[in-house]
Amino acid sequence: MLPKYKVFLFLLLAFIIGIALASFIKIDFFICYVVFLISLVILFFGWKNEKLRIISLIFIFIIFGVVRYNLSWPKITPEKIQFYNNQKVVFRGLVKKVEERLDKKEIIIESNLLSVNDKTILVKGRVLVFTPLYSYYQYGDQLEISCQLNEPTPIKEFAYHEYLARYDIYSTCFPKEIKILAKNQGNFFMSQIIKIKNKIKLAIEKNFTEPEGTIFSALLLGLKKEVPQKIRETFSKTGTAHILAISGLHVMIMATLIMNFCIGILFLKRQDAFWLVSLMLIFYVILTGGAASAVRAGIMGFLLILAEKIGRKKESLNLIVFVASVMLCFNPKLLKNDAGFQLSFLGILGINYLSDYFYQIFKKIPETKFYFRKSLATTCSAQLFVFPLVLYYWGNLSLGAPIANIFVLFLLPYLMALGFIFAFGSSIFFFLSKILFFPIWLILFCLDRFLIILSQIPLFSLNFGKVPFFIVIILYLAIIYFVIQVNKIKNTNLIYHDV
Amino acid sequence: MTFKSANTKKFRLIDWLIVGVAGLLVFNLAFLIYFYLIEKNEIQVQAPVLVTQKNNLKIIFLDIGQGDAILIQTEDNKNILIDGGPDKGIIYKLDQYIPFYQRQIDLMILTHPDPDHLNGLVEVLKRYQVERVFYNGVEDSDLSYKEFLREIEEKKIKNEIVWFGKNFEFGNGKIEVLYPFENLSGKNFKNDNEASIVFKFIYGKIDILFTGDVTQNVEKKLIAKGIDLSANVLKVAHHGSKGSSGLEFLERVRPIYSVISVGQNKFGHPSLRVLKNLEKIKTKILRTDQLGDIIFETDGEGLKLKTKNEKRQGKI
Numbered sequence: 001m002l003p004k005y006k007v008f009l010f011l012l013l014a015f016i017i018g019i020a021l022a023s024f025i026k027i028d029f030f031i032c033y034v035v036f037l038i039s040l041v042i043l044f045f046g047w048k049n050e051k052l053r054i055i056s057l058i059f060i061f062i063i064f065g066v067v068r069y070n071l072s073w074p075k076i077t078p079e080k081i082q083f084y085n086n087q088k089v090v091f092r093g094l095v096k097k098v099e100e101r102l103d104k105k106e107i108i109i110e111s112n113l114l115s116v117n118d119k120t121i122l123v124k125g126r127v128l129v130f131t132p133l134y135s136y137y138q139y140g141d142q143l144e145i146s147c148q149l150n151e152p153t154p155i156k157e158f159a160y161h162e163y164l165a166r167y168d169i170y171s172t173c174f175p176k177e178i179k180i181l182a183k184n185q186g187n188f189f190m191s192q193i194i195k196i197k198n199k200i201k202l203a204i205e206k207n208f209t210e211p212e213g214t215i216f217s218a219l220l221l222g223l224k225k226e227v228p229q230k231i232r233e234t235f236s237k238t239g240t241a242h243i244l245a246i247s248g249l250h251v252m253i254m255a256t257l258i259m260n261f262c263i264g265i266l267f268l269k270r271q272d273a274f275w276l277v278s279l280m281l282i283f284y285v286i287l288t289g290g291a292a293s294a295v296r297a298g299i300m301g302f303l304l305i306l307a308e309k310i311g312r313k314k315e316s317l318n319l320i321v322f323v324a325s326v327m328l329c330f331n332p333k334l335l336k337n338d339a340g341f342q343l344s345f346l347g348i349l350g351i352n353y354l355s356d357y358f359y360q361i362f363k364k365i366p367e368t369k370f371y372f373r374k375s376l377a378t379t380c381s382a383q384l385f386v387f388p389l390v391l392y393y394w395g396n397l398s399l400g401a402p403i404a405n406i407f408v409l410f411l412l413p414y415l416m417a418l419g420f421i422f423a424f425g426s427s428i429f430f431f432l433s434k435i436l437f438f439p440i441w442l443i444l445f446c447l448d449r450f451l452i453i454l455s456q457i458p459l460f461s462l463n464f465g466k467v468p469f470f471i472v473i474i475l476y477l478a479i480i481y482f483v484i485q486v487n488k489i490k491n492t493n494l495i496y497h498d499v
Numbered sequence: 500m501t502f503k504s505a506n507t508k509k510f511r512l513i514d515w516l517i518v519g520v521a522g523l524l525v526f527n528l529a530f531l532i533y534f535y536l537i538e539k540n541e542i543q544v545q546a547p548v549l550v551t552q553k554n555n556l557k558i559i560f561l562d563i564g565q566g567d568a569i570l571i572q573t574e575d576n577k578n579i580l581i582d583g584g585p586d587k588g589i590i591y592k593l594d595q596y597i598p599f600y601q602r603q604i605d606l607m608i609l610t611h612p613d614p615d616h617l618n619g620l621v622e623v624l625k626r627y628q629v630e631r632v633f634y635n636g637v638e639d640s641d642l643s644y645k646e647f648l649r650e651i652e653e654k655k656i657k658n659e660i661v662w663f664g665k666n667f668e669f670g671n672g673k674i675e676v677l678y679p680f681e682n683l684s685g686k687n688f689k690n691d692n693e694a695s696i697v698f699k700f701i702y703g704k705i706d707i708l709f710t711g712d713v714t715q716n717v718e719k720k721l722i723a724k725g726i727d728l729s730a731n732v733l734k735v736a737h738h739g740s741k742g743s744s745g746l747e748f749l750e751r752v753r754p755i756y757s758v759i760s761v762g763q764n765k766f767g768h769p770s771l772r773v774l775k776n777l778e779k780i781k782t783k784i785l786r787t788d789q790l791g792d793i794i795f796e797t798d799g800e801g802l803k804l805k806t807k808n809e810k811r812q813g814k815i
Contacts, residue, residue, distance in 0.1 A: 103586035103618070133586065134621055134646035205626055209594035209602075228591070410522060441599065446523065453529070 007054060009318050012325045014058040016335070018065020019328050023336035027066050036063045069332040073165070074125075081111045081125035082170035085151040089116045093127065094185055095141045100226055105131045108169065109143065128152075128164060128172040137178070139194045140186025147173040159337070166333045193286055196427050197221055200287075203426035203433035212444040218244045220419045221287060234448070236394060237455040239383065239401025240408050242343075255281060255301035256351075256378050258416065277305055280420075287423060299323060300344050320348055339393055343386050350385025351378055357486045372409075379405045388475035391467050398461040404454055411443055418443075555796040555803075556672065556702055558732070561592045562787040564762035565738065566615035569709070570596060571700070575670055577605040581709060583619025590622055592792070602627050606667065608674075609634040610711030611695040612644040624650040633667070633676075636660035636684030637694050660684045661696065671799060672702035677726055678717060692737060693717060699730065703799020708752055710736035710743075718748035728752045731802060732795060735759045735777070739769020746776045756804070757782045758793055 021027065039059040046052030076083050081091065093111035107129045114123045129145060137143060149171045152161040164170070184191065201221060204213050211231045217223045224244050235241040255277055262273035285298035303323055306316075324345055328334060334341040358377035365373045383401055391397055398404070418440045426433035454460055554574040561568040563584030570593065571579040578597060583589045597603075604627050609620055612634075621643050623629065632651055651658050659665070662683065665676040678697035688694045695711030708730035714737070721728060733754035736743035738761040757777050761768050769786070777784050785793050791808035 102588055132642045133618060134643045207599075209599045210591040211594075228588070414519065442523070450529065 002050070002054065005318055007057075009321060010054065010058060011061045012318075012321045014061035015065045015068075015325050016321070016328060018062035018067075019069045019332045019335050020065075021062070022066040022069035023332070027070070029070070032063050032066055035059060039063070065328075065332075068329060072332045074170075078121065079123055080170075081114060081123045081127060081149070082151070084114065084116055084123075085149045085171050087116055088146075088148045089114055090144065090146040091115070091123070091127070092142065092144050092181065095137050095139055095143060096126070096186075098137060098139065099223075100133075102228055104133055105135060105137075107131055107137055108167070109145070125171070126167070126169045128169045129178075130172070130174050131178070135178075137180070138183070140184050140191050141180055142182040142185050144179040144181055145173070145175045146177045147175040149173050162333070162337045166331070166337050197287065199427050199430070200423050203422075203430060203437070207433055207437040208441055208444075211448060212441050215244065215444055215448065216419070216440060219415065220423060231448075234451050234455050236396060237398060237461040238404040238451045239390075239396075239398035239461070240404050240451065243408055243412065255305050256375065259305055260375060274305055278302055283420075297344070299327075300348060303348065316352055317349075320345065320352065339389075342389060346385045346389060347382040350381040350383075353483045354381035354384060354486065357381070375409050376406065379409060385479065388472045388479070391464065391475075392469065392472045395464045395467055396461060397464065400454055400457070400460040404451060407447070407450060411447055415440065415443055555798050558700075558707060558795040558797070559596060560734070560758050560760055560785075560787055560793040561589070562760075562762075562791045562793075563588050563592055563619065565764040565768070566619070566762070567610070567711075567734075567738070567760045568592070568619060569734065569760070572596065573670055573672065576601070577669060578603060579606045579608070579669075579674075580604050580620070580623065581608045582610055582616040582711075583621070583623055585615040585618050587619065587622045589619030590626060593623065593627075597627075604629045605631065605669075607632045608696065608698075609647070610697075610709070611635060611691045612637065612639045612641060612647070613691050613712065614641065614643060616712070617641070617647060618643050621647050621650060624654070624656075629654070629656050632656055632658040633661045633665075633696070634658065635662070635679060635694050635696050636682070636686075637691065638685055638687045639691065672700065675699045675701065677728075678713065678721060680720070680724070690714075695736075697721065699728075702797060705732075705797045705799060705802060706730040707732040707734070707795075708754070709734045712737040712740075712743070714742050715745045715748070718743070718745050722748060722751060730754050732756045732758065733782070735769070735773065737768070738764070738766075739773045740766065741770035741772055744773045744776055746779060749776055749780045749782075753780060754782050755802075756795075757784050759784065759786045761786060761788050763788070 036059075039056040042052055043056040043060070046056065074080055074082075091111050091114040093109035093113075095107055096110050097108040099106045109127045109129055111123050111125055111127055114121050127145075127149070129147075131137065150173055151170070152164050152172050154160055161170075164172070201217055201223070204217050204220075207213075208216060211228070214223070214227045214231065218227050227244055232241065232244060235244055258280060259273055259277050262268045262276055263270060268276065281298045281301050285295055300323070303319060306319065327341070355374075355377045358380045359374060362373050362376055365376065380402060383405070387397065387401075418436070422433065422436045422440060425436050556574050557570075557572040559570045559572070561570060561584070564586075566584040567582040568584040568589050569581040571581070573579070578601075580593075584592075604623060607620060607623065607629050609632070610616055624647065650656075660682060661676050663676060663678060663680045667674040676696060676698045679694055683694055686694075692712040692714055693716065695713045695717070697708075697710050697713055697717070700707040700709060706729065708728060710733070718736070728748070728751040730752050731754060733749075733752050733756070735757050739759045759769050774784065785804075785806075787793060790806040792806065794805040794807060796803040796805065
């Protein structure tokens with residue numbers, strides 16, 4: 001008899017496999033239906049037989065996954081705005097999000113009314129609108145836009161249309177004319193958050209030089225997309241790009257670090273620290289404006305400290321897979337198209353399985369009161385799980401990533417602590433930002449310079465160009481083998497718990 | 500190490516701080532080495548005359564992609580910015596030359612309101628303390644231009660519409676405006692390039708001619724008026740476009756160095772004809788897309804040329 005938690009785990013995995021299947025292969029609805037019926041029949045007649053029951057259930061969950069993915073691509077009906085792609089239209093909608101780039105602004109609009117050829121139609125769906133750098137449309141503005149709707153197409157090898165589909169965007173446009181019909185139509189709570197966020201951003205822009213300013217706003221406010229490509233490259237070359245992105249990995253590491261900080265420096269009890277860190281994660285997610293990726297990252301960070309609180313591996317694996325399937329249930333496109341999602345989950349799996357092992361490997365390094373050794377073990381295990389995928393996506397293998405990450409690890413608690421103080425101070429009294437910015441600036445300046453130097457050392461980061469997929473699979477098989485070996489010979493007298 | 504002993508609770512915070520401070524010191528040491536060893540090697544020195552004085556005036560043609568942006572840093576630490584490039588990238592460049600505690604532009608000149616000269620200036624107005632602005636005052640419906648004028652008005656920045664005859668003096672140098680010939684305020688141009696401010700920057704014996712985006716049409720007008728155009732350094736008009744830099748004009752200027760501020764573009768800048776013309780007058784051509792930032796240092800007697808390439812690879 002299989003234990004219940006294992007059955008649960010298998011079914012969730014089946015669901016994820018179903019989504020994976022559907023995202024790579026086009027599966028006909030008819031086939032789904034037939035398989036579903038057959039499994040249902042087997043389930044009905046073979047209920048008494050445990051094996052048959054579980055296998056048929058697994059198939060049913062795979063079909064659930066496939067169907068969920070297929071449903072996520074909306075049918076194009078005249079009520080959807082993408083129905084009017086490649087036509088000149090005038091539409092009305094609410095500004096959902098404004099993002100600034102080096103040379104333009106990108107606005108996401110939730111459309112509600114559209115007129116084409118003298119007909120007016122109620123529509124739904126999001127449109128990505130490109131506006132000049134110095135245009136001031138804000139969250140909650142009701143706009144009337146006349147333009148030609150375009151269908152996003154791949155740019156060179158980058159699947160831009162799939163990238164946008166992840167955000168439920170199927171049309172883009174360069175507007176000819178924009179009229180503001182009304183202001184402040186959005187959610188009151190959200191607009192207040194955005195106001196505070198803008199205030200902090202202004203304080204950063206006024207005081208920080210570049211690139212320190214953009215790095216800081218990426219770190220604190222989640223404005224990763226505003227970081228110029230060139231600067232992002234310095235970070236990805238040194239294997240530290242996770243500090244620019246509010247990826248789950250970043251938040252996870254941060255959560256562990258702050259947790260360690262609370263216990264080691266502030267002498268809090270583990271129980272109290274857990275709640276404090278959870279609160280901080282919520283504050284952090286709010287500060288980033290509740291972006292989907294930040295919410296996810298917040299959940300992930302919470303998950304990690306919760307898993308650590310529970311302490312038992314099997315249960316925390318169940319938890320991780322459960323959260324992954326819930327997220328995929330909400331947005332099944334994440335699995336194929338969101339590198340952040342993939343990296344986060346691999347990272348958390350790595351931390352779950354290998355951090356104890358690395359903690360023992362680094363025996364020589366004295367455990368300081370701020371848990372340096374443990375933090376090091378955390379990053380190393382996450383990095384090991386993530387690197388084949390990074391290699392596949394960007395062709396980068398950063399040999400010096402551990403060195404760079406030690407420095408980042410060392411600076412990150414200072415940065416985050418000072419960053420929160422800065423955010424809090426400058427959103428209340430603007431002049432405070434003039435004093436509070438300096439230590440942060442100094443740390444970031446040092447960090448940036450240090451990374452530039454590191455990225456220039458030859459052989460420090462290797463670029464393999466295009467890495468074939470089967471190599472990635474081989475690497476993962478090797479890692480899985482390694483994990484199994486490690487967990488077999490695991491010592492019973494592990495010294496990995498509260499001090 | 501002190502970290503190991505369990506009885507040193509008192510020292511925990513102090514230990515932590517010491518490690519922090521020590522870390523920062525090590526970092527700073529690394530930069531000092533970095534700045535003084537690595538960066539100095541990059542400097543290439545070229546004749547004609549070497550300058551030995553410490554506080555020299557610097558003219559920096561910034562590599563901001565397709566557009567113009569020139570920063571002049573005077574010997575008494577005043578910053579003059581001429582145009583701002585096409586996007587916010589200008590900030591990343593300026594911040595390499597202006598330290599965080601200064602963040603001030605003493606004079607900003609907008610030669611004409613085209614996006615590849617203007618957009619960056621708006622961002623500079625937002626982030627820097629700007630003391631004074633020169634522009635040609637033409638009308639333009641561009642959003643960035645409106646924002647530019649709004650920023651000036653809101654922050655009550657001294658601004659002047661300039662034309663021929665306007666001089667601006669600072670320390671030992673001065674700026675002489677040569678074009679437009681009359682006040683253009685409120686006029687609407689189909690091609691804003693025609694209304695570009697042309698001016699000469701004079702410092703001791705060194706003359707530098709800034710031509711904005713002027714066309715051959717304007718070049719002819721300047722020649723006809725009989726203005727002394729000769730200069731040691733020329734900022735080649737309109738990123739080396741085929742519509743500018745006639746041979747006759749170039750022969751009047753006779754520069755030692757000609758700087759083309761250009762980046763990746765679809766217009767075919769710089770044009771082959773202009774490059775040939777420049778070769779004919781035996782000037783040395785310097786291009787920002789090939790050299791990165793182009794820096795002239797001068798004490799009023801001689802010129803020293805450096806280039807600075809970004810340490811980071813890839814494009815901004």
